[in-house]
Each structure stands twice: as C-alpha cells, then as structure tokens.
Amino acid sequence: MNTGVRITAFAAAVAATFGTAYGVGKGIGPVGEPPAKAAHGEHASAPAEPGKAAEGTAPAGAASAAGGLQVSDGGYTLDLETPTPAQGRSVLKFSVKDAGGKNVTAYTTEHGKELHFIVASRDLTVFRHLHPVRAADGTWSTPVDLPAAGGYKAFADFRPAAKGAKGITLGADLAVPGAYAPQPLPAAAPTATVDGYEVALGGTLVPGRAGELKLTVSKDGKPVTDLEPYLGAYGHLVALRAGDLAYLHVHPNEGGPGPVVSFTATAPSAGSYRLFLDFQHDGKVRTAAFTVQAGPGGAPVSPPASASTSAPSDEASHDAGGHEHG
Known part of the structure; x- marks a missing residue:
C-alpha cells in the first residue's frame, strides 16, 4: 500500500471543472497540438x-460547478449501507437508487468499469481508488483499508444505462469510529x-x-x-x-x-x-x-x-x- 495522503475523491457532473488534454506545459502557451476531445x-x-x-x-x-457535493442528483441517490466502517480493513457496501427507490442494475461501461468508486479522508491525507463488484440485485461491495479514525467521503462516479442519461458523481459521508487527530x-x-x-x-x-x-x-x-x-x-x-x-x-x-x-x-x-x-x-x-x-x-x-x-x-x-x- 502506498503511503502519501488522506483525502476525498471522484467526479462526474464536473463538466465545467476539469477538461482533459494532451501535452502540457508549466502553465504556459499552447503546445504543438490542440487538446483532443475529453475522454471521460x-x-x-x-x-x-x-x-x-x-x-x-x-x-x-x-x-464553476463542482461534483460529488450531493448524495442525490438527477434522480439518483448514493445509499451507503456501511456508513461507519471499522478502522483498518473492512468491507464497504452501497447501492445507487433511482427516483423510484429501486437499485440501479444497468450502467454504461466507461474506462473499463460500470462504476468508479473513491474514498478519501476529510483532511485529504488518505486516498482510495476502489473497484467494487456489483451483485445481481444492484448492491455493490468492496474491501477497503481505512488506516485512521475520522471523517471520510465516498464518491460514486457512473453513468446509468437509461436512454439519455448523463454521467453523475454522487458523494456521501463515512465516519470511522475512534480517536481522531486531523493532519494538516x-x-x-x-x-x-x-x-x-x-x-x-x-x-x-x-x-x-x-x-x-x-x-x-x-x-x-x-x-x-x-x-x-x-x-x-x-x-x-x-x-x-x-x-x-x-x-x-x-x-x-x-x-x-x-x-x-x-x-x-x-x-x-x-x-x-x-x-x-x-x-x-x-x-x-x-x-x-x-x-x-x-x-x-x-x-x-x-x-x-x-x-x-x-x-x-x-x-x-x-x-x-x-x-x-x-
């Protein structure tokens, strides 16, 4: 496991936030080729x-608009079944519910995954990019290692398979019980x-x-x-x-x-x-x-x-x- 950070994570409806490009400089003028179409x-x-x-x-x-600040958006809700995981190794379970309260079971695969899931600590010193597995009933689960007590945030980045659906990033809070010492x-x-x-x-x-x-x-x-x-x-x-x-x-x-x-x-x-x-x-x-x-x-x-x-x-x-x- 790499050492380095406690943090927050992943995006979706951030159209007005980060655009991707090829070839970059140190904040200077344009590079040889114009940036290509965003890949996400x-x-x-x-x-x-x-x-x-x-x-x-x-x-x-x-x-600009920022993503992951809401637990519900566009008729979809991130439902964490394990909002208070134990410190150390544990398993996170969650689902994405539609406007009718049913688990979403059909997604559009983007970058090799139906859904991208990130967990970060509130002080931005822990970062986890996870790859959960979806059960047939739409429940997702993934192992995770949260090394310290305190506040975390989970981000689900996905695009429903429903016709006309756009990419969404939802965010929900996690809390690891125990003595908490936030880091700068x-x-x-x-x-x-x-x-x-x-x-x-x-x-x-x-x-x-x-x-x-x-x-x-x-x-x-x-x-x-x-x-x-x-x-x-x-x-x-x-x-x-x-x-x-x-x-x-x-x-x-x-x-x-x-x-x-x-x-x-x-x-x-x-x-x-x-x-x-x-x-x-x-x-x-x-x-x-x-x-x-x-x-x-x-x-x-x-x-x-x-x-x-x-x-x-x-x-x-x-x-x-x-x-x-x-």
Missing part, C-alpha cells in the same frame, strides 16, 4: 486551447515520490480558466517511457478541493506511454486542491499526490530540470495509495 464521456467539458476557457466553463475568475494539508511541492518513482508536476491551476498540468514520471533518475494503460489511459487524475471535498476527475487524451502524462484543468474556485495521479508500471498501479493553490496565493509550479533533482517532494508519508478490487 460527459464528465468533462469540451477541450480548450491551453490558457483559454473550454466550452461550458465559467469565465476567468468565476466559480501537505505542503505544496513540485515533486512527489512513491515506491521509488518520482513524479514532477508542472503547470498552473487557475479558477474559471483552463490551464495545463504536466506530470512527468521517472525512476532512478531516468524517464519512464513504458507506462502501462490503466482504465484506458496512461494516467488518471482526481482533484479534490480542501474544505468541502469538491471532486474533479479527468483522463488524459491520446499520447504516451510516458514519461509525460498531461491534462487541461479548470479549478471551480480559488483555494487549495489535492491532486492524485494514478499511473501503472510493471503491473502495479501507484498514486502520486500533490497540493496546489488556485487563485490568490497560487503560483505556477515549475517542474525540476530533471526528475532526479533533490527538490522538495511530497514523500510517501501520507497514505495516497489504495487500489483495491472486490
């Missing part, structure tokens, strides 16, 4: 040229280290305006050029806003297989965000986590000249891992 169905807004607002996004400085938000740093891999972050997160984020993966001072597809892409990015755990989730467009995984992103508001990049190499998924600031107080994050630099890194001192399958 209707969960992302239309692509935009870096530095310009994507179609459907708010104008610069304006707040990890400090911003240009690199993160996980399992011997170093990931460098470059770019700028700007409220209401599309900006580029570039994540470069290296190991032992050498760029990793053979990343493996994970959920249909060479990287998978989740962003959570500190405070209310507003959720943003995007995939990169065509490109790869490394060392660069890039995205175009629009923050819904000013504030602190925690970014979680899932990437797969040598058959294992790892998560690199970063803290970034959008708006006042925020500044471009410049990646180090080489991934082997000794620049401060977001070491695996927080539990950012967690890729468990039911």
Whole structure:
C-alpha cells in the first residue's frame, strides 16, 4: 500500500471543472497540438486551447460547478449501507437508487468499469481508488483499508444505462469510529515520490480558466517511457478541493506511454486542491499526490530540470495509495 495522503475523491457532473488534454506545459502557451476531445464521456467539458476557457466553463475568475457535493442528483441517490466502517480493513457496501427507490442494475461501461468508486479522508491525507463488484440485485461491495479514525467521503462516479442519461458523481459521508487527530494539508511541492518513482508536476491551476498540468514520471533518475494503460489511459487524475471535498476527475487524451502524462484543468474556485495521479508500471498501479493553490496565493509550479533533482517532494508519508478490487 502506498503511503502519501488522506483525502476525498471522484467526479462526474464536473463538466465545467476539469477538461482533459494532451501535452502540457508549466502553465504556459499552447503546445504543438490542440487538446483532443475529453475522454471521460460527459464528465468533462469540451477541450480548450491551453490558457483559454473550454466550452461550458465559467469565465476567468468565476466559480464553476463542482461534483460529488450531493448524495442525490438527477434522480439518483448514493445509499451507503456501511456508513461507519471499522478502522483498518473492512468491507464497504452501497447501492445507487433511482427516483423510484429501486437499485440501479444497468450502467454504461466507461474506462473499463460500470462504476468508479473513491474514498478519501476529510483532511485529504488518505486516498482510495476502489473497484467494487456489483451483485445481481444492484448492491455493490468492496474491501477497503481505512488506516485512521475520522471523517471520510465516498464518491460514486457512473453513468446509468437509461436512454439519455448523463454521467453523475454522487458523494456521501463515512465516519470511522475512534480517536481522531486531523493532519494538516501537505505542503505544496513540485515533486512527489512513491515506491521509488518520482513524479514532477508542472503547470498552473487557475479558477474559471483552463490551464495545463504536466506530470512527468521517472525512476532512478531516468524517464519512464513504458507506462502501462490503466482504465484506458496512461494516467488518471482526481482533484479534490480542501474544505468541502469538491471532486474533479479527468483522463488524459491520446499520447504516451510516458514519461509525460498531461491534462487541461479548470479549478471551480480559488483555494487549495489535492491532486492524485494514478499511473501503472510493471503491473502495479501507484498514486502520486500533490497540493496546489488556485487563485490568490497560487503560483505556477515549475517542474525540476530533471526528475532526479533533490527538490522538495511530497514523500510517501501520507497514505495516497489504495487500489483495491472486490
């Protein structure tokens, strides 16, 4: 299990929040190719040229809609059967109910899954990207490891198979009983280290305006050029806003297989965000986590000249891992 973070998670109706793109710089002008169409169905807004607002996004400085803040939306409700799981290893059970109170049993498969499920701690120091299993009656279950007592939030990201249905991200609270000692938000740093891999972050997160984020993966001072597809892409990015755990989730467009995984992103508001990049190499998924600031107080994050630099890194001192399958 990777160490690194406690947090919040996954998105859907975040059309006006994070759009995906290929090839990114450190918050500078457009790269050689314009961003391709967002890869996450209707969960992302239309692509935009870096530095310009994507179609459907708010104008610069304006707040955008954020996902995962409601337990019910669009006639669907996330029903947690295990809202107070035990500390440590346990099993989470839940269902998605339609407007008539019946369990949803038909979903549209997106990125290899009918439903994506994320659990994060309220202080953004624990992050779990889970792959639950659905029973015939529409009940989902998944093992999970929640290492500390306190508040967590679960996110279900899915698209019902009903005709005309759009992608939805629902969020519900979890509470792990026990003595709770919240941790401070990890400090911003240009690199993160996980399992011997170093990931460098470059770019700028700007409220209401599309900006580029570039994540470069290296190991032992050498760029990793053979990343493996994970959920249909060479990287998978989740962003959570500190405070209310507003959720943003995007995939990169065509490109790869490394060392660069890039995205175009629009923050819904000013504030602190925690970014979680899932990437797969040598058959294992790892998560690199970063803290970034959008708006006042925020500044471009410049990646180090080489991934082997000794620049401060977001070491695996927080539990950012967690890729468990039911």
